[in-house]
Amino acid sequence: IAVVDRLRTAIGTDAIVVHYQPIVSLETGGFIAVEALVRWVPPGEAPIGPDDFIPAAEDSGLIVPLGEQVLRRACHDAAVWYRRYGTTLTVNVSPRQLSEADFAARVMRALHDAGLPAAALILEITEGVLVGAGAQADQTIAHLSELRRFGVKVAVDDFGTGYSSLAYLRDLPIDILKIDRSFMPDAATGDPAQQVALVRTIVDLAHTLRLTAVAEGVETDEQTTVLRTLGCDKGQGFHYGRPAPADRTAEVLAGVV
Ligand code: G
Ligand code: G
Ligand code: MN
Ligand code: NA
Numbered sequence: 001i002a003v004v005d006r007l008r009t010a011i012g013t014d015a016i017v018v019h020y021q022p023i024v025s026l027e028t029g030g031f032i033a034v035e036a037l038v039r040w041v042p043p044g045e046a047p048i049g050p051d052d053f054i055p056a057a058e059d060s061g062l063i064v065p066l067g068e069q070v071l072r073r074a075c076h077d078a079a080v081w082y083r084r085y086g087t088t089l090t091v092n093v094s095p096r097q098l099s100e101a102d103f104a105a106r107v108m109r110a111l112h113d114a115g116l117p118a119a120a121l122i123l124e125i126t127e128g129v130l131v132g133a134g135a136q137a138d139q140t141i142a143h144l145s146e147l148r149r150f151g152v153k154v155a156v157d158d159f160g161t162g163y164s165s166l167a168y169l170r171d172l173p174i175d176i177l178k179i180d181r182s183f184m185p186d187a188a189t190g191d192p193a194q195q196v197a198l199v200r201t202i203v204d205l206a207h208t209l210r211l212t213a214v215a216e217g218v219e220t221d222e223q224t225t226v227l228r229t230l231g232c233d234k235g236q237g238f239h240y241g242r243p244a245p246a247d248r249t250a251e252v253l254a255g256v257v
Helices: 003-010 054-060 063-085 103-114 135-149 166-171 192-208 221-230 246-254
Strands: 016-025 031-040 088-092 121-126 153-159 176-179 212-215 234-236
Touching: 003 054, 016 063, 016 246, 031 063, 031 234, 031 246, 054 063, 063 088, 063 103, 063 246, 103 121, 103 135, 121 135, 135 153, 176 192, 192 212, 192 221
Parallel strands: 031 088, 088 121, 121 153, 153 176, 176 212, 212 234
Antiparallel strands: 016 031, 016 234
16 A cells, blocks of 8 residues: 555554654753654554655645644643643644645644643744745745744754755744754764854854754764854754653653653
């Protein structure tokens, strides 16, 4: 059976699972947020990662109900974490979801039903979503602007790999830049001084635009030290924690493990 037909059957069932990866404050070291990352676990089979089904979900339109399921599940799980620890939630959204006429209403309903305040939610979009004139980009910008008026924040994911111009970054309704993990300094792959200078440039750009800088793909203590020195606000990566199921994440946040 084609992957799309199998996925269609899985949506709405507990074969769609949401894992959470911690995001830390580089100032305090504390876990301050989690990113929701979807997995598909067909009964009796190995889990399938998002890279192997999100593209098909986007092409087929299944990303709309799938994304809604992930958003609702994640808001529900995060509501208790937010009440207990102030942990915020960041959720990836696809261009297709953002172009739905009722996108903002769906997000507000998910927040309301979960009892999660709008200020506890961040939506992650990719640079491409906002770039380029046209009705679709206008619609997306209108949705994000509306949600921001309620306190929802917007993060640009994988920053530095796309095509956003400085004018877009200045003018668009965004709050956070997530620096793509390919920019993390790595002695094995290049000139350390140049790598660090590049990260510094992105962090300074974020701050010049009054945006929060989040480093992705942090895997070592050395990288953490560099990021703190550069004044990067937050970090995410295997060094702080891998994506984990909700029950495990609850234990990590509680300090049990
Ligand atoms: O979880 P990693 O573990 O493999 O995620 C791979 C990619 O899939 C990431 O780039 C992430 O942005 C994307 N992704 C993960 N979960 C979701 C989701 O719920 N919706 C969308 N649109 N993308 C997701
Ligand atoms: O594109 P996005 O940032 O939404 O995706 C997060 C993806 O990055 C997930 O696939 C997640 O498993 C992966 N990831 C998270 N932390 C690290 C890390 O430290 N190193 C690497 N190589 N991948 C990571
Ligand atoms: Mn992301
Ligand atoms: Na990313």
